[in-house]
Amino acid sequence: MAMFQYFPNNYVWNLSVDIAIESGARIGEIEDMCRPLLEAAQRGEDAGTDRFLVEWVRMADKLAELAADDEQRGRAFSAGAKLQRASLYYITAERMQGQGSSERMETFRKGQDAFRRAMALGRENAERVEIPVPGGSLPGVLTRAAGNAPLVVFVNGLDSCKELLYWTGLPGALLRRGVSTLCIDQPGTGEALRAGGLHATHESERWASPVVDWLEAQPGVDARRIGMAGISLGGYFVPRAVAFEPRFAAAAVWGANHDWAEVQQKRLRREGENPVPHYWKHVMWVFGATDMDDFLAKSAGMTLDGILDRIRVPFLVTHGENDRQIGPEYAHRTFDQLINSPARELKFFTAREGGVEHVGVDNMSFGRDYIADWLAEALGGYVA
Numbered sequence: 001m002a003m004f005q006y007f008p009n010n011y012v013w014n015l016s017v018d019i020a021i022e023s024g025a026r027i028g029e030i031e032d033m034c035r036p037l038l039e040a041a042q043r044g045e046d047a048g049t050d051r052f053l054v055e056w057v058r059m060a061d062k063l064a065e066l067a068a069d070d071e072q073r074g075r076a077f078s079a080g081a082k083l084q085r086a087s088l089y090y091i092t093a094e095r096m097q098g099q100g101s102s103e104r105m106e107t108f109r110k111g112q113d114a115f116r117r118a119m120a121l122g123r124e125n126a127e128r129v130e131i132p133v134p135g136g137s138l139p140g141v142l143t144r145a146a147g148n149a150p151l152v153v154f155v156n157g158l159d160s161c162k163e164l165l166y167w168t169g170l171p172g173a174l175l176r177r178g179v180s181t182l183c184i185d186q187p188g189t190g191e192a193l194r195a196g197g198l199h200a201t202h203e204s205e206r207w208a209s210p211v212v213d214w215l216e217a218q219p220g221v222d223a224r225r226i227g228m229a230g231i232s233l234g235g236y237f238v239p240r241a242v243a244f245e246p247r248f249a250a251a252a253v254w255g256a257n258h259d260w261a262e263v264q265q266k267r268l269r270r271e272g273e274n275p276v277p278h279y280w281k282h283v284m285w286v287f288g289a290t291d292m293d294d295f296l297a298k299s300a301g302m303t304l305d306g307i308l309d310r311i312r313v314p315f316l317v318t319h320g321e322n323d324r325q326i327g328p329e330y331a332h333r334t335f336d337q338l339i340n341s342p343a344r345e346l347k348f349f350t351a352r353e354g355g356v357e358h359v360g361v362d363n364m365s366f367g368r369d370y371i372a373d374w375l376a377e378a379l380g381g382y383v384a
Contacts, residue, residue: 002322003362006034007041011273011324013052013096015361020092022364023167024084033059033089045277049096050103056093057107060086064114071121080122084167087114091163098278099285108194115163125175126166131184133210136198139191140184143171150225150249150379151180153211157232157255157359158286159276161190165231168364173372178381180221184211186237188286199288202301208241212248225249225379229371231359232275235317235326236260236302239334243310250378252316252371255323255359256331260302263326273324275358304334314343314378318367321348322356345374 004021007013017030033055040048063086070079090111097104119126119141127142141162145151152174154165162183165171171181185192186207188200201207208228216223227250230238235257242251257263266272267279276282280292289295315338319331328348335346347370349355354363373383 003357006030007038010041010045012045012275012277013037013041015273015275015358016092016096018357018361019164020088022361023088023164025088026085029059029085029089045274046098049098049277050101052096053093053101053103053107056089057103057110060089060093060110060114063089064110067117067121076121077123080118080120080124083114083118083121087111087118087163088167090114091161095159096277099281105194111163112191126171129182131211131214133187133198133207135187136192136196138184138186138198138207138211139196140182141166141171143175143181143183144220145175145178145180145381147178148220148222149178149180150227150381151182151215151221152227152229152375152379153208153215153248154181154183155186155228155230155234155237156184156189157230157234157257157275159189159282160231161185163190168231169368170229170372173368174375174381177372177376177383179227179372179376179379182211182215193286200286202236202240202299203244204237204241205244208237208248209245212245216247223247227251227375227379229254229375231255232326233257233260235330235334236304239304239308239311239315242313242315243304243307246312248313250314250375251311252318252375253334254318254367254371255326256317256319256334257326258304258330258333261300262303263330264296264299272327273358275325304337308334308337309340311338312340312342315341316345316347316371316374316378318347318349318371320356320358320360320362321350323358325358343378 040051063082067079067082094107129140130137165183187198192198229252231254235253242248284295287298338344355366360367
């Protein structure tokens with residue numbers, strides 16, 4: 001299996017399209033949004049992203065209007081379905097822009113509003129929450145399983161958000177297995193960055209421990225069975241958090257990210273693919289850096305070397321064998337250093353099944369189901 005490549009020789013644009021498809025986009029709408037962009041995409045990953053925004057926002061606006069027609073007729077479920085896709089297209093368009101782009105924040109606002117309305121109209125099992133942390137709060141989406149259930153804290157990568165986490169389908173897969181999920185925008189991502197001004201830190205326990213504090217006080221959460229999962233750069237944040245927060249009972253990463261500081265040096269040498277256009281502007285914004293030197297200094301601690309022996313709970317490391325952003329050697333390094341985990345596992349997704357690209361963007365179903373099964377087994381849920 002391989003990525004769907006609408007735009008020849010433009011990995012970054014194709015990545016956004018494939019994420020959207022795996023998150024619930026419709027192929028006819030993808031065609032309508034992307035066909036006018038073929039020429040712009042030939043100019044590279046950074047040029048033409050303003051045009052990308054125009055086309056994707058046009059479709060999102062149309063869907064929002066169609067949803068309003070449904071609402072007028074009392075058809076809330078149909079309205080909610082359209083608003084979910086509208087939110088996805090707004091979020092995808094915003095994600096492609098460089099920091100400081102004139103329409104970025106308005107597009108972000110539209111995406112957030114559409115998602116909240118979609119959840120309400122569709123009666124989704126998706127409760128908005130705010131979790132206090134030093135310096136502000138982390139917005140989250142809580143999916144509740146029945147009873148006093150185990151729960152997985154699901155965290156972003158570099159450029160994702162809680163809505164994209166929800167659309168991976170992992171919360172739904174865990175719900176079916178009797179496990180709740182809390183998708184959060186941690187510092188440096190989503191609303192926490194855009195609305196709250198919270199920047200990323202390599203010390204992810206600074207925000208992960210307050211999340212556990214908050215969960216321990218929530219009804220319906222079995223505090224002895226709180227797990228953690230992360231996607232992409234979450235492959236760094238999760239092991240770091242679990243190493244320094246012993247209350248987590250198990251953890252899994254959807255894509256290893258053992259030494260992101262080293263990856264930056266590779267990207268400076270143009271080795272490997274970037275996840276978003278305008279990459280260096282984006283990472284400086286995420287870390288609240290004033291310039292490249294400041295960013296490199298603030299991200300220098302983004303390595304898991306020397307700390308993973310602290311982890312004493314079950315841990316799953318997954319990776320796509322054809323990941324073009326983060327090499328497979330980083331998955332091996334994380335797994336090899338989990339020497340005190342009582343049940344560690346390394347799973348590579350191969351051509352036999354699919355999900356071989358970065359976080360399985362070519363087919364997320366394999367990663368979703370494998371991780372959901374593994375976490376359910378580790379936390380006392382069920383798989384059949």
